[in-house]
Amino acid sequence: MNAPTDSGTFGLPPAKGRMRGRFRWAFALLLAVLVYGSHAPLIALCKVSGKVPFSSSSVVVLVELTKLSASTALLLARDRGSLGSASLRAALPFALPAALYAANNNLVVHMQRHMDPVTFQVLSNLKIVATAAFHSLLLRQRLSPRRWLALLLLTAAGACQAGGGLGGEGEDTRPYLTPLGAVAVAAYCSISGLSAVCTERALKSQPLPLSLQNLFLYAVGLAINSAAHLASSPAGGFFEGYSAWVGVIVATQALNGLLMSAVMKYDSSITRLFLISCSMLVNAALSVLLFQLQLTPLFFVAVGLICVAIHLYYRVR
Secondary structure, X not given: OOOOOOOOHHHOOOOOOHHHHHHHHHHHHHHHHHHHHOHHHHHHHHOEOOEOOOOHHHHHHHHHHHHHHHHHHHHHHHOHHHHHHOXXXXXXXXXXXXXXXXXXXXXXXXXXXXXXXXXXXXXXXXXXXXXXXXXXXXXXXOOOHHHHHHHHHHHHHHHHHHHHOEEOOOOOXXXXXXXXXXXXXXXXXXXXXXXXXXXXXXXXXXXXXXXXXXXXXXXXXXXXHHHHHHHHOOOOOOOOOOOHHHHHHHHHHHHHXXXXXXXXXXXXXXXHXXXXXXXXXXXXHHHHHHHOOEEOHHHHHHHHHHHHHHHHHHOOO
16 A cells, blocks of 8 residues: 555645655555444444434435535635636536445445345455456456455455454344345445446546545535435434434544545555455454454454455565
């Protein structure tokens, strides 16, 4: 995971403050891992009698609004001069990834009716393969056999962790998967990979500051997710079931979105996959500390697979 050299990265020019720039980039990657890994434990802290008491779609709307507000603030504070570059033509490339993200946000809520949680967690790791495939096809960046092997190991690591990396996660549930669920998980993984690669292509196709590009992406995302929330007509008010933990979830998910945008603009959607996989270490640590769960041998197998995958993918020839 190389430090980016783009002159817009965190405001540092490529020839000055190189060490400081590398430190900031490493810190951003570490923060992305910490934030992503904290999401599931935070959701668990919100549950009442084992169920999430709030509308997931309303949280998505608030996350999009928070990301849009932060992007606007950064644009006005640091990149005000680029406002003249804002146009419908510049914003259009972000309509497709925003729509794909919105589709997946809603699909993931409904598809789990057709499979048990463990089956979903295991099969959802196929999005790693989907992302790599779209990365090769759409960005025309051919992956070597060694890198494909690394990504397959990363997929196996995710499956090991999801399939039993933590012990004592509640009552055992009999695995099941309906035909509709199989179609849905295939669509979910495909859309996830396509949306990430389309976002990377849109971010890298224009010489515009990231704050302005994020404004385009999140403005469209906010509109689509707001419409989806209104169409779903969830029972109760918009803020029903909210607690302080929900506010933490909104803030951390907004930060996660901003960090992942930076990763895809200055690095790649493949690096994003490795960050997500590494975040399982944070997830596991918080689960052990907060919920007294236990690490199983499968967890250590997953950690080993991730380490080998990172070595294979990023080693210099």
